[in-house]
Amino acid sequence: MSRKLNFYAGPSVLPVEVLEELQANIVDYQGNGFSLIEASHRGKVYDKVHNEAIALIKELMGISDDYSVIFLGGGATLQFSMVPMNFLVDGKVGDYTLTGTWAKKAYTDAEKIGKVHAVFDGKDKNYTTLPEASSVKPSANSAYLHLTSNETIGGLEWKHWPETGDVPLIADMSSDILSRPVPVDKFAMIYAGAQKNLGPAGATIAIIRNDLLERCGDHLTAYLNYKTHTKSNALYNTPPVFSIWGIKLVLEWIKKTGGAEAMAKRAEKKSALLYGTMAESNGFYRCPVDEKYRSTMNVVFRLPNEELEAKFLKESEEAGMLGLKGHRSVGGCRASIYNSLPEDAVSTLAQFMKEFQRKNG
Amino acid sequence: MSRKLNFYAGPSVLPVEVLEELQANIVDYQGNGFSLIEASHRGKVYDKVHNEAIALIKELMGISDDYSVIFLGGGATLQFSMVPMNFLVDGKVGDYTLTGTWAKKAYTDAEKIGKVHAVFDGKDKNYTTLPEASSVKPSANSAYLHLTSNETIGGLEWKHWPETGDVPLIADMSSDILSRPVPVDKFAMIYAGAQKNLGPAGATIAIIRNDLLERCGDHLTAYLNYKTHTKSNALYNTPPVFSIWGIKLVLEWIKKTGGAEAMAKRAEKKSALLYGTMAESNGFYRCPVDEKYRSTMNVVFRLPNEELEAKFLKESEEAGMLGLKGHRSVGGCRASIYNSLPEDAVSTLAQFMKEFQRKNG
C-alpha cells in the first residue's frame, strides 16, 4: 500500500504504527478471545486501557493531582455548551477572546447560557491576528476567560498565555494539544477533541482543576455536569471505547518519540519549511496571518487567484496530497500538519509548491 | 484464536465478520491510501459510509421520510438530557413509565428540566413487571410519553406499545433496537446507544419525526438542539467516525442475515432456550421477571443462594463464558444475548446451566 500524504484538518493522519497495532488487535485483543470493542467498560481489560490513557495524558502534559482528566462524547462542540452550563454561574460574566470561527462558536453558545463579554474581537482585522497576551484582562466580574489556543480554520496560534490571576483560564486546545509543552497550571480547564493530535474521532478530553468542580450545580442533568464524570473516573456511562484505545496508542507513540518537547521541535521545523517556502515565493504564496501568531499546526495560504488555487488543489491531489483545500468558510489552501504527519510529507509539499510556482508563476 | 462466548451487556459481542472487515480496512480503507479513521468527515469516502449507515437504518426499520435519522455522541445517557431540553416545553408535562434503572435515570434528568409525571412506577413490585400497554395513558397536558423498550438491567421488555394519540411517544431502545420489527410510525422519537445491538460504543442513533423538530427552541445551544443535527445530516461537527463505520457493517450483517424479522426469530429461540432451562430446573434457577415481559435480550436469573451464584460465575468464566454477572446494582446473573451472539453460545450456556445444577443442585 502506498500511503497518501494526509493534510486533512481533522479527522486526520494517525501514526501508521498505531493503525497497525489497532489492526493486529481488533479481532482478538491481546489474545483475550474478544475484541476490545466487545469488552465491557466495567471489565479489567478495558479498564487498563482507560486508565493508561488518562495516566499518559497526565504524564505527557505534566498535570498535577489538582486536576481531573476525563473523556466525553459529543466532540469539542459539546464543550461549547458544557463550559458555560457548568461555570457561567451567579450572574458572573463569561469572557471570550474572539479569534476566529471556533472561538466565536464557543461564544455564541455561551450567550445562550449567561452573560458574556468579548475581551478581544479580531473582526476588524478579519481574524488574522491575536491580541498581545499581556493585554488580555478578564472583566471585573468574570466567571472565566476562554481562549482557543489554535484557530484551526484561521491558522492562528497563541504563543503566550494571558495572566488571569484568580479568574479561571479555560482553553479549547482541540487542534494543538500536545504539539508543544503547555504550563497546565496556568489553566483552570483545557479541553480538546481527539481527532487532530490525539487519536480517532469520538472522544473529547477535558482537564479540569478540581476546585472548579464546586461550581457545577445540581440543577444540571447527569451527563452535562462535569462532576458526574470526574466522580466516576469518566465511567459514568459507556465511554467511546475505540477512540480512547486509539488515544492511548497515539499517546504511547508521542511518548516514545520524545513527548511534547519533541513534538514542538518537529512542529516548528515542519511549519517553518512551509512558511519559508511562502516567504521565498515573491508573493506567489501569501499567508494572511500575522507573522507573530502563525500556527504550527494549520498553515493557511493563498495563491494569486482562485483559478490557480483550484489548479493547485487538483494537481496536489493527483500527486497524492490530500486535504489541502481551505475550510469552505474561508477558501484558499490549508495544510494541517499535526504531530502524526511525517516530516517528509511536508518537504514533499514544499517541493511541490516550488515546482507549481515555477510552472505557473 | 478461540473466541470467548460473550454475554456482556454492552459494549458487547460483534459479528466476527464485522471485526474482520474492520481489520482488513483499518490501515488502508479500500485501497484509498488512508484509514477511514484518518479521513475528513467532509470528504467523499467518509460521506458514503455515513449515508449508507443512515439508509440502512431506514430500510431495516422501515422508517418513512417523515423522520430524520441522526448520530450523536455522549451515549444514550445524553439523550436523557436532550429529550426534555428539546421537547419538555411550554409548561407541559413529561410522562415517564418507571420500569427500572434506565427509565428512572431518564426521569431524574427530565425532572431537572421541567414538570414530569410517572404514569407507571414498578417500584412496588421491585421493577419485575410492566404495565399493560393499553392501560398506559398520557397526562392531560402531556409533552410526550417516554418508555424504555427493554430494561437492560431488570431484564424486562415491552411486548406491545401504548396508544398515545397525538401525544408523542418516545422510546429508549438502547438494548433491543433491531432485535424485532417495530411499528416506527407509532413513535415520535426512538433513540439507542450503539453498543449493544448496533456496533461499537461511541455513537447514539436518534430517529425523530420531523414535525417534532418545530419544538426545539432557539434558546438551546448548538449541540444540544436536535435541529442542529437534522439540518446538517448529522455532520454539524465531527461525528464518531469509527462507531458509525462499525454500525454500517453491523447493519449490513443484519440485512444479510434476514433483517428485523430474522433477528426476532433468533432472539425468541435463544431466550426460550434459557427461560426453558430455568422452567425445567425445579426452581434451581429463578427468573424474577413477570413471564409476560421477559426480555429476549437480557435474561436475568438467580440461583438458590449467593455462594452458588459466585461459583456459577467463576466456573462459567473458566468455561469461556464472559459477562454472566448481573449488574452490580441488583446482583445475580444475567445473560445478554444480543443479535450478534451466535445461537450455539446460548446452547452452550444452557448446557452448562444443566450441568451445574446436576453437580450442585
Ligand SMILES: Cc1ncc(COP(=O)(O)O)c(C=O)c1O
Ligand atoms: C479549535 C476547534 N475547536 C472545536 C472544534 C469542534 O470539534 P468537534 O468537531 O469535535 O465538535 C474544532 C474542530 O475542528 C476545532 O478545530
Ligand SMILES: Cc1ncc(COP(=O)(O)O)c(C=O)c1O
Ligand atoms: C436501556 C438503556 N438506556 C440507556 C443506557 C445508557 O447508555 P450509554 O452508556 O450509552 O449512555 C443503557 C446502557 O446500558 C441502557 O441499557
Ligand SMILES: [Mg+2]
Ligand atoms: Mg478558525
Ligand SMILES: [Mg+2]
Ligand atoms: Mg467505539
Ligand SMILES: [Mg+2]
Ligand atoms: Mg434496568
Ligand SMILES: [Mg+2]
Ligand atoms: Mg472514531
